[in-house]
Amino acid sequence: MNDTLVKKFSNRDLKPTAMRILVLRFLMEQTKAISLSDLELAFERADKSTLFRTLKTFEQSKLVHSIEDGTGHLKYALCLEECNCSAVDLHYHFHCIKCKETYCLTNLNIPTIDLPKNFEMQQANMVVKGLCANCNH
Amino acid sequence: MNDTLVKKFSNRDLKPTAMRILVLRFLMEQTKAISLSDLELAFERADKSTLFRTLKTFEQSKLVHSIEDGTGHLKYALCLEECNCSAVDLHYHFHCIKCKETYCLTNLNIPTIDLPKNFEMQQANMVVKGLCANCNH
């Protein structure tokens, strides 16, 4: 098994089971965020609930983060190595209304937002919608 | 029927049916965004699908906008009079992880975001999560 993979699992204190290795490898190949159904399609022989729980485990361990892109289907994408899913790690996401893909804009960090008095930000789900570079001509 | 109400309907070219008047009045009383189930609770004698379609109609007519706050249940809130639901009308929303309420931060407009080349923003769903003033002590 690949070194990068091993490291990702050990970094997050996760046992590298066969299923998890397959799913992590798949996630690493993606340039876009994926849904549970995407995963089901990619692994037709695997069980829905196993894939579901794998994603949830990954999310808890901060190996992936999830994105509510407004489609009603939660999307998942790999976190950066050093990610702790705290406010400073947050970035924008982009959902293309034409191709329906959701992208992590990992180098677009969320600015400080001047919230009303006594409101405290801990997390955020920031989704910009429009046309992606492929669909905008 | 109240003048403000009449105007809201005529502004958006909507017929003010009995059901719509009730729902609009209810929406005007809220300080927080509401879900379809909230509406069902408020109008137990009304039919779920009628309420559902009323919200959808209101949304299409830009009388309300919807918010994906990450709970999986779409929330709705009244638009401002002059709202056209375009990029310039967008504002942040706040979802409290303790009381689970979702607020429109109508005076916090979304800044321009420096998207990757050829990406074009048309809409956005920006949700800050954390503790609201009531829950943060």
Added chain:
DNA sequence: TAAATCTTTGCAATCCAGTTGCAAGCATAT
């Protein structure tokens, strides 16, 4: 005014992603 047409509503059924319970399989510790 009466008939035709369009819109809205109520009811019931369906959809379907997400989620859970449980038993079997597998890995690790004693």
Added chain:
DNA sequence: ATATGCTTGCAACTGGATTGCAAAGATTTA
């Protein structure tokens, strides 16, 4: 080798969202 705990597969359930259809209501046309 046995016991314990974590992971997986299967099947069933959940609950909100959504749709089809016919009745009721509103508006237009003749």
